[in-house]
Amino acid sequence: MSGRLRAGQVEGRTDRDGPLRVGAEVVARRRTGPYAVLTLAAGPVAQRARPGQFVEVAVDAPGTLLRRPLSVARAALTGSGVGTIDLVVGAEGAGSAWLGGVAAHDVIDLIGPLGRPFPLPVRPASCMLVGGGYGAAPMHYLAEVLAAAGHRVDLIVGAATEEQLLRSMEAKRAATSLQFTTDDGSAGARGRVTDVMAAVATRGSTDVVYACGPNAMLAAVSGVAASLGLPVRVSIEERMACGVGVCFTCVVPVRGRDGVVHHRRSCIDGPVLDGARVDWDAMGLASAAGGASGAATAPSGGDVVGDGDTGDLPGAAPGGAA
Amino acid sequence: MSVDLGVRRGRLALDNPIVTASGCFASGQEIDRFIDVDRIGAVVVKSLTRAPREGLPTPRMVETPSGMLNAIGLQNPGVDAWLAEDLPWLADRGATTIASIAGDSVDDFVHVARRLRGSRVDAIEVNLSCPNVEHRGLVFALDPRASAEVIQGVARVADVPVLAKLSADASDVVAVARAVVEAGASGLTLINTVLGMAIDPVSGRIQLANGYGGLSGPAIRPIAVRVVHQVHTALPEVPIVGCGGVRSVEDVVQFLRAGATAVAVGTGTFVDPFAAATLRDGLAAWLERHGHASAAALVGTAVPRRAAP
Numbered sequence: 001m002s003g004r005l006r007a008g009q010v011e012g013r014t015d016r017d018g019p020l021r022v023g024a025e026v027v028a029r030r031r032t033g034p035y036a037v038l039t040l041a042a043g044p045v046a047q048r049a050r051p052g053q054f055v056e057v058a059v060d061a062p063g064t065l066l067r068r069p070l071s072v073a074r075a076a077l078t079g080s081g082v083g084t085i086d087l088v089v090g091a092e093g094a095g096s097a098w099l100g101g102v103a104a105h106d107v108i109d110l111i112g113p114l115g116r117p118f119p120l121p122v123r124p125a126s127c128m129l130v131g132g133g134y135g136a137a138p139m140h141y142l143a144e145v146l147a148a149a150g151h152r153v154d155l156i157v158g159a160a161t162e163e164q165l166l167r168s169m170e171a172k173r174a175a176t177s178l179q180f181t182t183d184d185g186s187a188g189a190r191g192r193v194t195d196v197m198a199a200v201a202t203r204g205s206t207d208v209v210y211a212c213g214p215n216a217m218l219a220a221v222s223g224v225a226a227s228l229g230l231p232v233r234v235s236i237e238e239r240m241a242c243g244v245g246v247c248f249t250c251v252v253p254v255r256g257r258d259g260v261v262h263h264r265r266s267c268i269d270g271p272v273l274d275g276a277r278v279d280w281d282a283m284g285l286a287s288a289a290g291g292a293s294g295a296a297t298a299p300s301g302g303d304v305v306g307d308g309d310t311g312d313l314p315g316a317a318p319g320g321a322a
Numbered sequence: 323m324s325v326d327l328g329v330r331r332g333r334l335a336l337d338n339p340i341v342t343a344s345g346c347f348a349s350g351q352e353i354d355r356f357i358d359v360d361r362i363g364a365v366v367v368k369s370l371t372r373a374p375r376e377g378l379p380t381p382r383m384v385e386t387p388s389g390m391l392n393a394i395g396l397q398n399p400g401v402d403a404w405l406a407e408d409l410p411w412l413a414d415r416g417a418t419t420i421a422s423i424a425g426d427s428v429d430d431f432v433h434v435a436r437r438l439r440g441s442r443v444d445a446i447e448v449n450l451s452c453p454n455v456e457h458r459g460l461v462f463a464l465d466p467r468a469s470a471e472v473i474q475g476v477a478r479v480a481d482v483p484v485l486a487k488l489s490a491d492a493s494d495v496v497a498v499a500r501a502v503v504e505a506g507a508s509g510l511t512l513i514n515t516v517l518g519m520a521i522d523p524v525s526g527r528i529q530l531a532n533g534y535g536g537l538s539g540p541a542i543r544p545i546a547v548r549v550v551h552q553v554h555t556a557l558p559e560v561p562i563v564g565c566g567g568v569r570s571v572e573d574v575v576q577f578l579r580a581g582a583t584a585v586a587v588g589t590g591t592f593v594d595p596f597a598a599a600t601l602r603d604g605l606a607a608w609l610e611r612h613g614h615a616s617a618a619a620l621v622g623t624a625v626p627r628r629a630a631p
Binding site: 067238239245248250283 | 345355356368376383385392596
């Protein structure tokens with residue numbers, strides 16, 4: 001970095017919508033299970049962020065070079081043009097270790113918000129939100145936003161063990177129902193998030209599914225959503241060098257309206273994509289409903305979430321943040 | 323005092339010496355969300371091929387100490403779509419545009435270069451780090467003769483200056499440089515990424531889907547500075563775009579002193595999308611602070627240790 005940012009310093013095009021670089025002061029830091037939750041004074045980034053978007057955080061660990069992409073786990077406005085964002089930091093890797101070790105009043109150099117957010121329903125809808133591991137963080141954020149807009153939220157949060165389950169008081173309040181699953185049965189239902197989707201869909205008369213978590217989980221959730229005849233939007237994860245659309249490392253195979261699979265950048269065309277259009281087979285992941293063939297029968301959900309375009313995106317259209 | 327950032331050598335003339343490295347700036351519009359792209363000396367776009375390419379499967383990237391490996395596979399929309407959709411935007415923005423071109427055969431390169439004739443492109447950079455399908459997949463840049471054949475073909479049809487982008491993987495990069503200059507290259511870009519590999523120690527899995535990939539970032543900077551110095555010493559009249567691991571203004575100055583007329587920022591943009599503009603402004607401030615009237619005056623001013631004052 002050429003020059004360290006001061007707390008509250010903002011760089012970029014403040015006069016138009018889009019990502020900015022800010023010096024974000026750590027205002028709070030807590031641990032939950034193996035994760036660290038950072039609350040940052042992110043100024044205009046907090047105001048611009050939407051659920052599903054991410055920020056790129058500079059880390060100062062020895063030998064590391066690249067920023068780390070992290071989903072916005074919550075945004076709260078504390079005044080006009082000021083606010084905080086929460087980031088949930090995972091347990092693995094040098095970058096996460098460094099980020100997990102920052103202290104209150106440290107200033108973090110971050111760029112955001114980046115990527116396309118989850119499209120919100122265009123009419124009152126019943127929404128099933130599925131989060132796995134610390135991928136549950138943006139689902140909590142989405143739950144709050146959806147509930148505030150008057151939509152029904154059924155939240156499913158899964159993890160390998162109880163310790164790794166991410167919990168949120170705000171999301172619990174926002175959700176009509178909350179179902180935990182763990183692989184070992186140490187909390188909630190024993191099994192995977194996909195095991196309980198059908199029952200939750202029946203109970204909640206689900207209109208649309210939103211998911212965030214490991215790619216294998218997203219493939220399985222997309223398959224189950226297709227078998228239930230539900231549109232699904234997933235926030236996908238792929239190794240990312242820049243996060244701003246220029247390195248082409250984070251591509252995902254997505255079937256376009258023309259039926260042809262194209263490599264889309266998850267940073268700029270995603271990270272939120274139509275799970276029915278992602279070619280999970282090409283990613284080496286099994287989709288329970290039979291991959292691309294099953295996905296072809298799944299509805300796009302354009303009538304529910306109002307963006308039939310997700311998954312059929314222009315080649316290079318770095319649009320506004322929201 | 324205001325310093326002169328303009329640089330000129332041979333057929334390379336730029337308002338300022340900071341350019342973008344190919345493959346690190348996409349089409350330009352992505353970074354325009356952060357900075358004014360017309361303030362950069364030149365935008366070198368992602369390599370263009372004859373037909374659109376979807377590129378390689380993932381993982382395409384792995385971070386390594388002070389660097390990263392990538393294997394993208396030249397994903398690009400193809401020269402025709404780029405001419406129709408991306409170049410007009412860059413030209414209308416007032417960006418000086420250098421089109422990087424790539425191919426699998428001499429004919430491929432010549433085809434793309436011919437399509438660029440009469441366009442608003444200001445120069446062509448030939449990405450020679452491509453496997454030559456007609457010669458057992460041997461990378462053009464490793465071989466002086468294969469490199470010269472490509473450059474000769476491109477220079478014959480091009481109506482703008484042609485830069486040859488070379489690789490430090492060549493056993494004698496000076497020999498390749500001489501060959502491409504004799505074949506008609508107006509300048510050289512030094513260097514492309516360095517071929518590398520990373521393996522997960524626990525699983526034994528090779529990190530990149532492609533197996534091998536190009537190493538970039540500060541890890542390769544000393545290699546790039548050395549190559550620029552070697553080639554500049556051998557061919558002092560030839561303009562060189564220095565490229566490899568530039569992060570700071572001091573890195574830019576190092577490349578200028580080694581003999582580069584312009585300096586490309588590549589992986590640096592991944593870390594900091596403002597990098598090119600920040601380096602441009604930072605260079606002006608640095609020159610002023612150190613009492614230099616111009617960027618051009620620094621080119622090739624490296625001196626041997628014992629002769630330094």
